[in-house]
Amino acid sequence: MAAATFVQGSCKTMCPPDEYEIRKEHNLVRPFETSFLSAVKCYSRSAAGQSAARHKNIRDLTTLENTVKYLFEQVLDRRKTSLAQLYDFVFDRLRAVRQDLVVQGYLEGFSGLRTVTVAKILEYCVRFYIYFQFRLSHLPASAFSSHLNQNHLDECLSQLLHLYSKIEVKNHDLLHQTSHIEIEALDLLLSKNSAGLHRALQLPSKTKSNTIVRNSIEISISLWLGNFVRANHIARGLPLSLQLAYRAHFSLLRPRVLEVYERGYRSPQGTKFPLEKLRRYLLFDTARQTAEFCVDCGLSLDDTGSSVIFKTGTALKFSTTSQSNNLYDQDFEETLENVRVSHFLYGQSI
Amino acid sequence: MATMNLNQYLREIQSSWESRSGTEVSEFLSFNHPHVMSAKLTAEGFEKSVERLVESPLDELVILHLRCLNCVNQQKYLEAYSEQSALVQAFTKLFQTQKEDNWALFIMYVISLDLRMFAIKADKELAKKGADKPGQTLEKAAECLMGLFRVCAADNRSSDEDTKRWGMLYLVNQLFKIYFRINKLHLCKALIRAIDASQFKDHFSLSQQVTYRYYVGRKAIFESDFKSAEKFLTYAFERCHRECRNNKRLILIYLIPVKMLLGHLPTPHLLRKYDLLQFSEVVQAVREGNLRRLNNALLQHDAFFIRCGVYLILEKLKVTTYRNLFKKVTLLMKTHQIPIEAYLEALKFMGVEDIDLDETQCIIANLIFENKIKGYISNSHNKLVISKQNPFPPLAAIM
Numbered sequence: 251m252a253a254a255t256f257v258q259g260s261c262k263t264m265c266p267p268d269e270y271e272i273r274k275e276h277n278l279v280r281p282f283e284t285s286f287l288s289a290v291k292c293y294s295r296s297a298a299g300q301s302a303a304r305h306k307n308i309r310d311l312t313t314l315e316n317t318v319k320y321l322f323e324q325v326l327d328r329r330k331t332s333l334a335q336l337y338d339f340v341f342d343r344l345r346a347v348r349q350d351l352v353v354q355g356y357l358e359g360f361s362g363l364r365t366v367t368v369a370k371i372l373e374y375c376v377r378f379y380i381y382f383q384f385r386l387s388h389l390p391a392s393a394f395s396s397h398l399n400q401n402h403l404d405e406c407l408s409q410l411l412h413l414y415s416k417i418e419v420k421n422h423d424l425l426h427q428t429s430h431i432e433i434e435a436l437d438l439l440l441s442k443n444s445a446g447l448h449r450a451l452q453l454p455s456k457t458k459s460n461t462i463v464r465n466s467i468e469i470s471i472s473l474w475l476g477n478f479v480r481a482n483h484i485a486r487g488l489p490l491s492l493q494l495a496y497r498a499h500f501s502l503l504r505p506r507v508l509e510v511y512e513r514g515y516r517s518p519q520g521t522k523f524p525l526e527k528l529r530r531y532l533l534f535d536t537a538r539q540t541a542e543f544c545v546d547c548g549l550s551l552d553d554t555g556s557s558v559i560f561k562t563g564t565a566l567k568f569s570t571t572s573q574s575n576n577l578y579d580q581d582f583e584e585t586l587e588n589v590r591v592s593h594f595l596y597g598q599s600i
Numbered sequence: 601m602a603t604m605n606l607n608q609y610l611r612e613i614q615s616s617w618e619s620r621s622g623t624e625v626s627e628f629l630s631f632n633h634p635h636v637m638s639a640k641l642t643a644e645g646f647e648k649s650v651e652r653l654v655e656s657p658l659d660e661l662v663i664l665h666l667r668c669l670n671c672v673n674q675q676k677y678l679e680a681y682s683e684q685s686a687l688v689q690a691f692t693k694l695f696q697t698q699k700e701d702n703w704a705l706f707i708m709y710v711i712s713l714d715l716r717m718f719a720i721k722a723d724k725e726l727a728k729k730g731a732d733k734p735g736q737t738l739e740k741a742a743e744c745l746m747g748l749f750r751v752c753a754a755d756n757r758s759s760d761e762d763t764k765r766w767g768m769l770y771l772v773n774q775l776f777k778i779y780f781r782i783n784k785l786h787l788c789k790a791l792i793r794a795i796d797a798s799q800f801k802d803h804f805s806l807s808q809q810v811t812y813r814y815y816v817g818r819k820a821i822f823e824s825d826f827k828s829a830e831k832f833l834t835y836a837f838e839r840c841h842r843e844c845r846n847n848k849r850l851i852l853i854y855l856i857p858v859k860m861l862l863g864h865l866p867t868p869h870l871l872r873k874y875d876l877l878q879f880s881e882v883v884q885a886v887r888e889g890n891l892r893r894l895n896n897a898l899l900q901h902d903a904f905f906i907r908c909g910v911y912l913i914l915e916k917l918k919v920t921t922y923r924n925l926f927k928k929v930t931l932l933m934k935t936h937q938i939p940i941e942a943y944l945e946a947l948k949f950m951g952v953e954d955i956d957l958d959e960t961q962c963i964i965a966n967l968i969f970e971n972k973i974k975g976y977i978s979n980s981h982n983k984l985v986i987s988k989q990n991p992f993p994p995l996a997a998i999m
Contacts, residue, residue: 451911451912474915475916475966476966479958480959510962511965515979521979522979
């Protein structure tokens with residue numbers, strides 16, 4: 251995209267006045283938006299027919315920063331409605347913020363300290379997606395689209411890594427003002443194949459020697475070698491945001507973990523494997539969830555319902571079961587209830 | 601040659617062109633040839649001399665080549681690349697018009713090689729100036745070469761002797777070198793398909809085949825397809841000329857870890873012969889089932905292994921090492937029902953820190969899952985019950 255096609259935003263309110271008028275007229279104002287001052291620009295697919303006056307509808311960087319601050323502190327922290335509804339609203343408004351960043355060319359060139367600000371905003375978004383991936387994963391697909399959330403997380407991460415590489419080349423010192431270590435580790439933990447590991451191994455040694463990065467590499471290698479126990483163990487020492495990301499990634503591995511244990515323990519006469527033990531390996535919150543998952547995969551439970559039976563000749567079947575994406579964990583849930591959402595999103599919590 | 605004067609150069613290249621001598625013309629357009637050392641070729645007004653003494657379409661190529669030489673002499677590689685790129689594009693056009701003819705393939709080879717070399721130098725120049733996209737010149741070079749590739753691949757009406765399709769593998773190899781360097785391995789797929797579909801697949805020159813197999817083997821490693829990787833890299837190693845020691849060594853860097861994963865350890869003799877002693881410690885550790893020794897071996901040469909891209913396969917050797925260790929323990933116990941604690945103690949003895957029963961069971965379960973141990977874990981007795989027949993099948997047979 252040539253620089254000439256980037257717009258310089260001039261809107262200084264969270265919602266462009268034009269848009270507010272149109273939405274008000276068509277009854278498209280959300281309950282959160284009680285007046286013009288609390289209205290936030292929503293996401294729209296096309297920047298239809300705005301050419302010359304377009305810049306009036308695009309918020310400048312400072313306004314975008316303030317918008318994000320508002321969404322986090324005045325909407326999320328205040329918690330006036332269900333998490334799912336909060337997510338819906340803020341997801342859309344953040345998407346619009348990111349869109350305003352893109353059309354102004356902030357994700358392409360390098361603009362010194364402003365690029366650092368842009369990176370910070372994207373970092374907040376990444377944590378947003380991870381936070382809600384965890385807190386809403388137990389909801390049915392109609393209430394929360396894990397898939398869509400994951401896509402935006404992936405997109406944001408790759409945009410961030412791109413920005414970091416620009417900052418690194420143009421002004422290396424500025425990198426310290428970002429959370430690039432946390433994000434590199436996040437990217438690695440969420441990576442679906444060994445390409446992430448290859449990339450991480452080639453990071454500069456200063457980055458690699460950082461405890462968080464080093465542990466993330468060890469976790470990824472352990473997973474790659476099938477040593478789930480070790481991976482889970484090391485993951486427990488990670489900062490909160492990384493633990494949530496790890497859980498999200500691990501849930502994709504549950505079928506494989508079950509396969510390995512089934513294969514390793516199954517006997518011709520049938521081995522009884524305690525659900526409580528399997529629960530720990532599969533990172534499920536309750537034995538009941540574990541049982542549901544096993545049954546969905548084609549396994550049987552014993553008479554007491556406290557063990558699953560691994561017997562030679564059983565064929566496992568894997569489809570998207572009700573429990574496979576469930577990240578719920580009581581301890582984490584309690585921790586997050588007691589942490590201000592904005593603190594987590596700003597990267598302030600451990 | 602090194603002090604060749606311009607007129608002489610022009611007359612010779614013109615005459616070689618007239619007699620359709622591909623090899624001779626290619627020498628005069630190659631930066632590996634001593635003529636490039638002559639300062640007389642780029643003296644002022646050289647373009648006029650070219651126009652006077654050289655016929656079209658060769659004149660355009662010569663002018664671009666000399667312009668490029670001029671840039672190289674001033675060490676301006678970005679500009680040199682620009683000229684070379686224009687040369688390749690001009691050549692592509694004229695090559696296409698040469699119907700049922702492939703004598704110019706020799707020219708294609710040298711100008712492609714030089715294009716890639718200048719792209720590498722140009723990117724280095726850009727990096728020094730703080731460019732944000734590493735490898736952007738190489739990417740452009742790849743596009744340029746793809747243009748040439750298409751001309752070659754499309755030449756399927758000519759006779760086997762005169763077809764330009766003979767140039768395909770050379771170009772594919774050049775493209776592989778670029779894609780590996782800029783880390784875009786997925787772009788190799790289409791090229792591999794094209795070569796696989798070619799009737800000349802097994803008739804290209806041996807050196808081209810060796811290079812091809814080397815890269816395809818490395819790609820297979822990256823995709824964890826170790827059986828295929830072994831096949832390709834073994835071919836490359838065995839057919840690589842004895843005197844190309846550097847190349848043989850390069851192939852071994854990838855072949856050795858793959859073969860180790862498949863259960864074949866290299867001899868100390870081989871490692872010494874090809875100066876690959878970085879692998880000695882790894883080999884010993886795996887043989888002994890010694891985890892601590894393996895970890896140290898990987899740490900000691902991690903920069904080398906990471907740079908070559910074999911670090912991860914070597915990590916995978918941990919599984920082989922566990923297997924070897926557990927086999928020893930099992931033989932020592934002389935029973936078919938071994939308490940898991942025995943394996944746990946062995947791991948601790950071998951220097952694995954912070955390990956417990958849970959993790960030991962996990963490792964064993966994985967080995968059973970991968971068919972490396974025949975048996976099952978009894979949860980109630982906390983024992984590994986092994987098959988009475990061949991509980992530790994040889995690795996080479998399983999993989």
